[in-house]
Amino acid sequence: MNVLLVGSGGREDAIARKIRETDNLYSVVSNENPSILGLSRNVIKYNKNTQEIVNFAKKNRVDIAFIGPDDILNTDLVDSLIENHIPVASPGQKAAMIETSKEYMRNLMERHHIKGNIENKLISDKEVLKTFFENNDTEYAVKPIGLTGGKGVKVMGLQLSNVAEAIAYASEIIDRDGKVLLEKREIGEEFSIQAFTDSKNVVFMPVVQDYKRLYEDDLGPNTGGMGSISDKNFILPFLSIDVVNEARGILNDIVTAMREENNPFKGVIYGQFMSTAQGVRVIEINSRFADPEGINVLTLLQSNIVDIFLDIYSGTLKNNIKFKSKATVLKYIVPPGYGIKPVETELTIKDRIETDNFKVYYSSVSGTLNHVTTTKSRSLALIGIGDSIYEASDIVEDNLKYITGDYYIRHDIGTEAMIKGKIKD
Structure with missing residues (x-):
């Protein structure tokens, strides 16, 4: 082929x-x-x-x-x-609007009474915006309607310190895009579920969690994603199977709703979910493999991906897609200043660095396999493959000595301290 x-x-x-x-x-x-x-x-x-x-x-x-x-x-x-x-x-x-228009996604869920929707308000007038905040003491996530590369959402209590900052940021979005989406802030553990679908059949991939915040301990501004983890049993140690199945059901319902509205979705779809005390909530739906989470599942994929693509197109997707029963931890190497004031740099990668349990994927770089020039975006995705998340994280750390140059990486992703902290919470 x-x-x-x-x-x-x-x-x-x-x-x-x-x-x-x-x-x-x-x-x-x-x-x-x-x-x-x-x-x-x-x-x-x-x-x-x-x-x-x-x-x-x-x-x-x-x-x-x-x-x-x-x-x-x-x-x-x-x-x-x-x-x-x-x-x-x-x-x-048109089908990709499930990601490219948050307005379409929220309205679709509302029309079909799909579980997991978040209380939200679409506003296009700045005076209405001010009045809305004056009459509410709820914290909100302030979101552009369209694509933001994972960097456009700001949340009150996190990136936005007070109501005045929320109004100012929402007003910027209105000036630029004509409208802004406000979503009630939810508290809980986020996770991603990706799936292949031919618009009728939905085949789920292992659950992954990504880490968007720039600094360790999940501090700093949002980025395109600093890394991600998956476990060998295809869920995560701090999530229950009931939570995962609820999220899978929501994703399946969204695919069904799109087909019923004569807007069938074919391809890879994924949901960014949050497990809250009130149940699973949909943070966003996306119309392709995630980055970095897609790299975790693709590294584990055992089935022929071209056959999967052909089955998606022909509407004959089969529920026999296989993944290795291994844990993975991905950590992105990024240029100095990434997420704030990135500086292009050069990196050297040792020849034949890859093994059965360690892979290097090349991102926004140019050059050769052994010597790359970065852009201002993410550079190299390093992924460890092991029998536990901790082991996979250690594998990445053990191989950092083979990559030289000026760069930044989050060392805490997938460590025992991080995972046990989540289980304790």
Whole structure:
């Protein structure tokens, strides 16, 4: 098979490696990711020209395509590929609204009475905004409607110290986007569940938890994600199976609701959930593999990913997808100042650093497999694979000596102290 992959981050590197286990890879990249370039038979640079990508797919006789990044799913690319008789295992622009429009997602859940919705208010007038806050003593998460790369949400009591800051930030969003979404702040443990779906069948992947905050002990500003963990039994030690099953049911109900509204979702869908004292709450729904959480599950995936893509497109997805029964811990290496004032730098990676229990995925970098130049975004995803979360975390730490240069990494992700602290809470 000839497979087209669009995207060039760490998540796409993980997808590319699974594709190359069995089939030929053709790639559309934003940065010259050395791993993806080395795996690909042919590559073009992404320049927002849909027709150029369609022509590239035709020229290389692509059998199936997969689009990784959320911002590209928010274009006409998937629809144009399908119109040109090129199968795609990703949602079209309308279905991708489950991620690209938080307004659509909340309204869909409300229309179909799906559990887990959060009390919310959409506001487009700044005077109404001020009055709303004056009449409420509830804390809210202030969210743009559209894509933010994991960095646009600010929560009262965390990133927003008081009502005045909340009003100021919400007003900025109204000025820029025309409206802002306020969601009641929920307290609890967040986790991610990703799933393959052909719009009828939903096959769930192992549960993962990611860490968006920049600094250790979950302090500092939100980022695109500093790392993530999964456990060998496919849930997490601080979550019950009842909580996980409730979240899976919500995700299944969302897929069903979209199909019933003649907006079928085909591809990878995932929910960011929170386990609260009042039950599971939906923080957001996304229309692709998560980054970093997608890298954890792709590292564990044993089934043929191209066969899965073909089944998604044809509507014949089977519930026989296999994952290794191992724990994983991913920690992102990022450039100095990442999340605040990032500085581009250079990193050297020892040759043949990878083993059966340690992998390096290349993200927003260029260069060679042994020497990369970073951008201002995340650079290398380091993932340990073990029989416990603690062991997987230690594996990452043990291999840091093979990567040299100026960088920042959160060492606390997946440590025994972190996990036991969560279980105690």
